[in-house]
Amino acid sequence: MLKAIVNQQTFNIHADDSATIIDGQTLDWDIVEIRKNHFHILYKNRSYNAEVLEADFQTKSFLLSLNKKQFVVNVKDRFDILLEQLGMTDAANAKVNDLKAPMPGLIVSIQVQVGDNIKKGDSLLILEAMKMENVLKAIGDGKVKSIKVNNKQNVEKNQVLIEFE
Template sequence: MFQISTGPSQVWEVDYRAADSVTLNGQPFAWDIADLGAGRFHILHEGRSYNAEVIEADYVAKTIVLKLNGQRVELQAKDRFDLLLERLGMSNATAAKVNELKAPMPGLIVDIRVQPGQTVQKGDPLLVLEAMKMENILKAPADGTVGSLKVGLRDNVQKGQVLVQFT
């Protein structure tokens, strides 16, 4: 189960077991989706047609930016563990203790937007990782200072590899 939001007033509970078994707020959700390649999809739902394109995906922060029928939509996902930590009041405590940024998937570093010694705030872009023909902006998981960069421009990285060390 995921909780997906596009802002404080728009929150949905999404549960899926397989591609053909999706519920939205506890109700069955019937749709047809066709992968057009390069992060583009065509969706049919209740007789309406939608064109979707993944603009940005940050798998660490669980955020996705889509272009849906030409309009930009920012999604934030929370899984059951995020929701549990939030209920226990621990969500901010874990973010404050981050010492490093690791690669969420294998890929190629195509842009470095910070330097050692630079102060960053949570959500600031640090690196751009190209994976599966998509550019993913990796953002600061918490406020801090960049201690060192463990990668260089055009480096190939593996999932879980340390990219940025914070002080």
């Protein structure tokens, strides 16, 4: 499940190998990659040329051209949607001195050590919750001050996992 925001309009998207569904409607289209970042699309007997002009995977923001008209598309994946549901939408904007568990789960892997310098987007640890592995990433630059958990440890929601200087 994805949410795409285009010109302040939100679309709910579900795609798998058999179909693409947007807001409950099956999208009957044919899309072919012509060359890197260039696509040809057939939809309702009309032809479209699409190009990915810019892609910022960190912020999940894309600039697309569709028949020479440009669109900014912001995408939210299932993890962004989950954080929204947990009331943590402003977490990335706040100054944070520690990483807290967004949900109860099991620490599968710790990918940093005390003293490590980290950059925004670096993987810090993997938390298994509801049979899914969630990679928790740094929301800013910093230095690991202490690690409050161990591998294979169960944690509760909002439990401090890592402290930063």
